[in-house]
Amino acid sequence: MSFTTIPLTGSKPEQYDQLLSQVRGLLHGERDRVANAANLSSLVYHALPALNWVGFYFYDGTELVVGPFQGLPACVRIPLDKGVCGAAASTRQTQRVADVHAFPGHIACDSASRSELVVPLVDGDTLVGVFDLDSPEPGRFDAEDQAGLEAIAAAFVQSLR
Template sequence: MSFSAIPLTGSKPDQYAQLLAQARALLAGEHDRIANAANLSALVYHALPELNWVGFYFYDGTELVVGPFQGLPACVRIPLDKGVCGAAARSRQTQRVADVHAFPGHIACDAASRSELVVPLVRDDGLVGVFDLDSPLPDRFDADDQRGLEAIAAAFVESLR
């Protein structure tokens, strides 16, 4: 199968609608979480500007373990009581952090990261993991980004069996 990302155009909500359509096309007919996480990480990393890390952490029943990602090498394991990823996993609520240096317990896997958005991945009331995006810019993520990335994360969860 060949896949070619289509450049995003229009308003930010329009761009996220286009990105979601591309994500769904990538996920169609595939149910392996590693394959889908790898493709979504690459898609989002290359489609959205001003990101330095996009990827997945999967919950192993005790802590979050790094999965497929794009960016510099990452922290391998994250306890649920640490960092932005841990907060999203623990609370099961998206964490949108304008300044990671002001976030209590922030884990600096990449010192260049300044802002972060983490979407929890929940299926049938069980924690699957988190979808994590970092930016070298402060306050990179807004409400449109949050809604768009939550929709992409939901499409990922729907692809799982």
């Protein structure tokens, strides 16, 4: 089976609706989290502008462990009390950070990253991990990005059921 991405057009919310439709098609019928995370990180990395890292960290019961991603090599393990990913996992709330250098305890896996958006992946009461996006541009992510990426993260979690 081949998958062709469709260029995104229109307003940012319309683009996220189009991307979510592509995500659902990509994940349809597959429940393996590694396969879905690999394809999803690639799709988002190539579909959205100004990103230098897109990927997943999975919760192993103690800490976050790097999963499939696109970008430069990443930190392998992140404690729940460290960095933007740890904050998203421990609070179970999306973290949208305009300037990662101003975030207390930021973990600089890629020194080029300037802003970050991390969506917690939660299935019922169970923490699955986080969906992490980095950008070399300060302030890259806004509320529309957050809403669109939260919907994509929810589709990923749904695909695991």
